[in-house]
Amino acid sequence: MPPIEMKNIKVLGTGCSKCKTTYNNVLEALKQLNMQAEVIKIEDIEEMMKYNVLTTPVLMIDEVVKVKGRVADITEIKQFLTS
Amino acid sequence: MFTWLKYFADWLIFSAFGISAQSHLGEALNFFVLDTIKIAILLFIITTVMGMVNSYFPVEKVRNFLSRNKMYGLEYVFASSFGVVTPFCSCSSVPLFIGFVKGGIPLGITFTYLITAPLVNEVAIAIFAGAFGFKVTAIYVITGIVLGITGGFVLGKLKLEKYLSTWVQNIITNAQTEEALEIEKRSLTQRFPNILKEAFTIVKGVGIYIIIGIGIGAAMHGFLPTSFFEHYINKGQWYAVPLAVIMGVPMYSNAAGVIPVVQVLVAKGVPLGTAIAFMMGVVGLSLPEAMLLKKVMNMKLIAIYFSTIAFLMILSGYLFNIIL
Numbered sequence: 224m225p226p227i228e229m230k231n232i233k234v235l236g237t238g239c240s241k242c243k244t245t246y247n248n249v250l251e252a253l254k255q256l257n258m259q260a261e262v263i264k265i266e267d268i269e270e271m272m273k274y275n276v277l278t279t280p281v282l283m284i285d286e287v288v289k290v291k292g293r294v295a296d297i298t299e300i301k302q303f304l305t306s
Numbered sequence: 307m308f309t310w311l312k313y314f315a316d317w318l319i320f321s322a323f324g325i326s327a328q329s330h331l332g333e334a335l336n337f338f339v340l341d342t343i344k345i346a347i348l349l350f351i352i353t354t355v356m357g358m359v360n361s362y363f364p365v366e367k368v369r370n371f372l373s374r375n376k377m378y379g380l381e382y383v384f385a386s387s388f389g390v391v392t393p394f395c396s397c398s399s400v401p402l403f404i405g406f407v408k409g410g411i412p413l414g415i416t417f418t419y420l421i422t423a424p425l426v427n428e429v430a431i432a433i434f435a436g437a438f439g440f441k442v443t444a445i446y447v448i449t450g451i452v453l454g455i456t457g458g459f460v461l462g463k464l465k466l467e468k469y470l471s472t473w474v475q476n477i478i479t480n481a482q483t484e485e486a487l488e489i490e491k492r493s494l495t496q497r498f499p500n501i502l503k504e505a506f507t508i509v510k511g512v513g514i515y516i517i518i519g520i521g522i523g524a525a526m527h528g529f530l531p532t533s534f535f536e537h538y539i540n541k542g543q544w545y546a547v548p549l550a551v552i553m554g555v556p557m558y559s560n561a562a563g564v565i566p567v568v569q570v571l572v573a574k575g576v577p578l579g580t581a582i583a584f585m586m587g588v589v590g591l592s593l594p595e596a597m598l599l600k601k602v603m604n605m606k607l608i609a610i611y612f613s614t615i616a617f618l619m620i621l622s623g624y625l626f627n628i629i630l
Contacts, residue, residue, distance in 0.1 A: 241397060268401065268404065268602070269473060272408070278365055278402065293507070
């Protein structure tokens with residue numbers, strides 16, 4: 224499947240295990256969908272605060288907060304990416 | 307509430323498995339079955355209820371409420387109570403801290419929230435209720451709230467802003483009241499599947515620690531004589547309470563497993579106040595959190611923050627040993 228329009232995915236987190244799981248889930252979801260996307264991990268707190276988040280991890284797709292304060296699972300991420 | 311469960315555990319171990327109620331093994335297994343099922347049920351109910359509360363009362367709402375309202379000190383009470391109902395992970399402490407001061411919430415109130423949120427969380431409440439019953443749990447929760455209020459108030463009075471990192475001080479100078487945020491309009495039936503899923507995730511995440519904890523507890527329950535620990539730890543030793551708090555700090559990651567063990571320590575003679583102080587140290591103070599806070603404040607402030615909380619925990623421990 225050729226990438227039509229690349230989605231921009233951001234995972235915001237201070238580097239805790241939940242944030243790493245979210246990041247890995249994103250990669251796995253992309254792999255399962257055979258999809259290309261720009262995945263950015265934001266760990267710097269000053270950078271993170273620009274997005275006005277209070278709880279981590281945060282999953283953002285194309286600048287929209289999809290999940291915050293908990294780990295997003297693979298099925299869920301796949302839904303976000305395909306809908 | 308759990309009488310039926312006691313019957314079930316008795317029946318399973320003593321009748322179905324045919325292990326004698328008088329044997330060490332029988333006592334240990336009976337305890338294990340009873341405690342595991344009891345804590346699992348409570349954990350699931352409490353995480354679901356908290357999930358529902360949280361779905362309608364997310365931390366963003368709390369922040370905006372505290373940011374908009376100045377209530378002559380009453381905001382400490384609110385901040386502390388909010389800390390109980392909102393879930394907390396130490397990895398969120400830094401964004402929370404910044405988010406709060408950015409909304410113009412005073413440092414003391416921010417600290418109040420940061421103290422209570424981990425100290426009185428849904429997992430601790432559930433295991434406490436399962437292990438010690440509702441009376442001790444209520445005491446723990448109320449103490450946690452009061453401790454958060456007192457700690458935040460004291461820290462707020464100390465004028466500690468100068469110990470914050472420069473970029474955080476700049477944020478405080480430019481702080482502004484948060485505007486209203488968009489409110490979710492989904493009904494409870496629409497929210498419920500996610501709430502349940504989240505509750506399952508939490509139970510699954512801590513499940514293994516709890517089972518190990520209950521396992522150790524069960525072995526001690528079955529094989530150690532009553533009042534075994536009274537000999538070593540009793541109310542007469544003034545140093546027991548401070549030592550308990552300090553020993554609790556490194557055990558943060560296993561909080562869920564520690565409480566069932568402490569339940570047995572109490573049953574075998576450790577004073578309850580000392581035990582509560584220990585568990586407060588385990589649940590409420592964590593080294594990883596201290597390391598994360600380094601990004602927003604200097605070591606001196608972290609030290610002041612932690613020692614204030616530790617001091618209040620020790621004080622509560624002594625108090626409970628006197629009154630309980």
